[in-house]
Amino acid sequence: MTHIITSLCLRDSGCVDVCPVECIVPGMPQEKYPLYYIDPDTCIDCGACVPECPYEAIFSEDDVPEPFVAAGGEIVAKPEGTAGYDKEYTGENQHGVEVKLSNTKVLEADDEVDFDDEVKANYEFFEDGPGYWEGWEDHAN
Numbered sequence: 249m250t251h252i253i254t255s256l257c258l259r260d261s262g263c264v265d266v267c268p269v270e271c272i273v274p275g276m277p278q279e280k281y282p283l284y285y286i287d288p289d290t291c292i293d294c295g296a297c298v299p300e301c302p303y304e305a306i307f308s309e310d311d312v313p314e315p316f317v318a319a320g321g322e323i324v325a326k327p328e329g330t331a332g333y334d335k336e337y338t339g340e341n342q343h344g345v346e347v348k349l350s351n352t353k354v355l356e357a358d359d360e361v362d363f364d365d366e367v368k369a370n371y372e373f374f375e376d377g378p379g380y381w382e383g384w385e386d387h388a389n
């Protein structure tokens with residue numbers, strides 16, 4: 249079991265600071281992996297990251313909403329090329345570093361989002377993707 253970061257993640261990085269086993273890694277390249285990702289082999293399911301996320305993006309794998317139903321105003325980030333996700337988001341992470349995401353969408357009340365792709369992408373990031381890429385700790389701070 250692991251925790252999963254869903255596409256409500258806006259790379260704010262707060263979860264990285266509290267993870268006791270340092271298994272939360274920023275996605276890279278951002279166009280393909282726009283979120284942060286949790287190493288399922290290392291995560292101990294402690295739940296410490298969940299309350300740190302200002303966007304409530306993190307769930308225990310068993311509790312990932314199917315589907316997520318929006319209250320309205322949430323921003324969702326997807327990989328480049330995802331139809332309907334063409335709005336740029338600019339913000340700052342918890343360390344004051346600029347965050348830019350090119351493929352986002354602002355949800356309206358009752359919009360539904362399927363997070364299956366994020367569950368798959370989380371595993372793929374560590375199995376076939378960059379995983380713990382060089383310099384990831386600095387990038388998260």
Ligand code: SF4
Nearest residue numbers: 257258260261263301
């Ligand atoms: S705290 Fe939330 S928004 Fe920030 S990186 Fe973690 S999951 Fe993403």
Ligand code: SF4
Nearest residue numbers: 267291292294295297
């Ligand atoms: S549940 Fe605990 S171990 Fe897993 S990613 Fe979150 S903080 Fe780290």
